Amino acid sequence: MPVHNAEIAEILYEVADLLEIEGENPFRVRAYREAARTVENHPRSLAEMAGEGEDLTRLPGIGEDLADKIREIARTGTLRQAEELRERVPPGLRGLLGVPGLGPRRVRELHRRLGVESAAELERAAREGRVRRLPGFGAKTERNILEALGRKERPQRFRLSAAEPAARALEEHLEGCGAVREAVVAGSFRRRKETVGDLDVVACSQEGRRVIEHFVAFEDIERVVSKGSTRSSVVLKNGLEADLRVVPEESFGTALLYFTGAQPHHVALRDMALKRRLKLNEYGLFRGEERVAGRTEEEVYAQLGLRYIEPELREHRGEIEAARQGSLPQLLAQEDLRGDLHSHTTATDGRSGLHEMAEAARERGYEYLAVTDHSRRLRVARGLDERRLREQMEEIDRLNEELEGITLLKGAEVDILEDGSLDLPDGVLEELDVVVCSVHHKLRLPEREQTRRVLRALENPNVNILAHPTGRLIGRREPYELDVERVMEAARERGCVLELNSNPERLDLNDAHCKLAKEMGVKIAVSTDAHSADELANIRFGVGQARRGWLEREDVVNTRPLGELRRLLRREGA
């Protein structure tokens, strides 16, 4: 059983936490965290790369030492260093780092002076008033600790789609304050990350106090965590935390840059600034006392000798190097899309009829919409058998006669059965414009079998698109065990397309896989899997994820005009 990247990353994160509690050099601690981050975001299996003797030190933040440690974990599933640390640092202490207000220093003090080794022991000590007697602690800190322990609320992350309404409402509320020129939700929300932990809001205004007062009066606030003259932090009623920073106009660009992150991206920019004898902070880019940029992000990048980097790319995954060389991708835009290649109707589990779906697609400015209802295996969705599918095909032909400005493509989302065969006979698949296939059952097969199953499905010459290729549901279900790289190789050889499913619960392929697909020369379909006319609008989440995966117009098949798309779907030249 190969060791997954997530497991390697977890061990590195743990080592970082334990070293930090031990009082290690913070830069060493950071090195472990950065390496963990690199590992967990890497689309290829580090264990496999290590097994094949690839040079791991080429990855950012990984040098000889950490490469050795990663190889050790890949080989043995564990790390001696981590085991030794666990001997020295009680494992419960690690959990205390998650308590708001407690950092490594305080955790260490609590352990050293009070013998606290777990959340329960901390709670007892606080109740008995022993915490407030420690130097640097006080009554208020003790009370805050008790409150935090009492809340027990996991610092949960919200799906992008769940955070979006709050983000828009907050922007609107702030712009309703007379003193605000512009308010933008930055952070991972602006980077269109699939989940967001909090909302980082930047407001442009000369009157900090007034804006802060307006901010904390927002109706959906549960409680105010902190409130200063330029900065405030609140928890919204839906549990999401929102942090506001108010900056003057001349600093708006640098503040936006700072709060959009991601942190490693911004740290790298600061580093570049230092090398040019400049100083970058949220107030501006300075040479000595002189502000040389700050009003817009564009001018800051320009001063650093970089092309403008779109927020979705700011993850420190090579975008700075690309910006320096002028080789940044021209990212996919929603307007580039000419149609949607995965949708359902009332014939199966959709909630809108053919006509309604067609109209909605036309209103979006699309040229085509593929109707891809489920196949018979999916009983809960009343999947179509050959007879019902043929009826639908005839109906689509009739409808296409009367529709103007939009073409419905005849399709199906065919289940891949356990042995890799398809759930509808080849005879009818041959007559469809587009065949989407996907795994809906037997999700827990071992990797070898699951991979073999999918590869066999792609061998069917009628198949065009593999839908939601890893089957994950964000926050609810892990991806199934699948060798994605092998699937991509097969897709490339056979002229198959992989889907980026825009359903905000799926976003599958993920960003890293999209980037890998691009590098491997595999084409992507950005589709919604809409189950109603309204859900066609979910495409914005898919586009965001595609952009995070560096995808350009040419990488995405549904940017093609209909004629070209049809040629592509015939898998000619494959």
Place this chain on the structure above:
DNA sequence: GCCGTTTTCGGCCCGACTGTTTTCAGTCG
């Protein structure tokens, strides 16, 4: 522990807020 148009040694982002302090440490983002 990483990294190199200032460096193979000596840097490594930096400012706001809170709470516990009479001048600052710790935490957070």
